[in-house]
Amino acid sequence: MKIELTINGERREADVWEGESLLFTLREHLGLPGSKNACEQGECGSCSVLLDGRLVCACLVLAAQADGHEVVTVEGLGEDGQLHRVQQAFVDAGAVQCGFCTPGLVVATAALLERSPEPTDDEIREALSGNLCRCTGYQKIFDAVRAAAGATS
């Protein structure tokens, strides 16, 4: 079936299988592999994207449900070739090891700071509870989120 949606500000069309996830569409049909495919059951958050401005796991959205809607992926966060401030903060803090969870964490952090520009540590913990990182132990990620929040104010 054909679907049409806005991705990172651009109208895109895709010919998808009726049962496929938005994540599969992004990665395999639309050339946007930034959102990662790991658990495919909403446990790990590696495929986090914004659907109509709300943070969701792209693996749990039926592609057909995104028809007519607006999606922002990690590729769409930065502007004019510049990294988004959350991306820059992750680089500066060294919050990346293998890097597989990073796109999801970056999108989740951007969503958090949009809603709560100066989050407490407990808010950060709750906001990122759906994003698993198996390398860093989260300390550097927290540093990055705090730094990105500081960069706003």
Add this chain to the structure above:
Amino acid sequence: MEVLTPRSLEEALGLKAERPDAVPIQGGTDLMVELNFDRSRPDAILNLNEVAELRGFARENGALRLGSGLTYTEVMEEELAGLLPALAEASRTVGSPQIRNRGTIGGNLGTASPAGDALPPLLVEAAEVEVASARGPRTLPLAEFLVGPKRNALAEDELVVAVRVTPSGSRQTFMKVGPRNAMVIAVCSLALAVDREREEIRAAYGSAGPVPALVTAPLGEREQFPERVAAAASPIDDVRGTAAYRRHALRVLTARALERVLT
């Protein structure tokens, strides 16, 4: 496979009557896992995301009508959290922000898992389920809607439209046992309310029997109540915990919930 996307409730009910085999999808947090892992290949999927009548909630003469498309994130927002505090607490324990932004109250009812987090708080508040088909609507108590593990009372042409609940205003809370505070299917859960007007304690457990179920007692029998809740449950041994542990945990949760609500 076919995806049917109605734009109104009337159209949705018409499609469900024509295609009773169509599996409804709202937030997709249950069904997509089935599809992603090849566990299910329905011939048709009924996408309810574009049906405006199912969204949000409304106040109706002191009662609340929660649309089946109401998300857990929306339940946690100030207005509803003030009216249905235990349901808001339970919603906050569902999955992660990503899951709560998509998962819905109607989906919890449709899936009818013994571990459904919204179910114990709704049982404690005597919620009713509004279902509809092209033949018309009907309303039934939540306890009658839940007929078994992952089984509900929907006829094949019916959809869950809303949950009706009259907030009791009683002090209430929700507690859940699991290995972490997020992304956890309840090992067991408990909603508890103390209704001072009726001098009654009401509790409902989850993940400790084939369906979440209600236990009540006069307020004067507070001391024996934890034991009564544990005895009422019929838990099993499974991958998340043993029956003995679940019974013990329910006893502890009930005592703690009473303390939290009464002090």
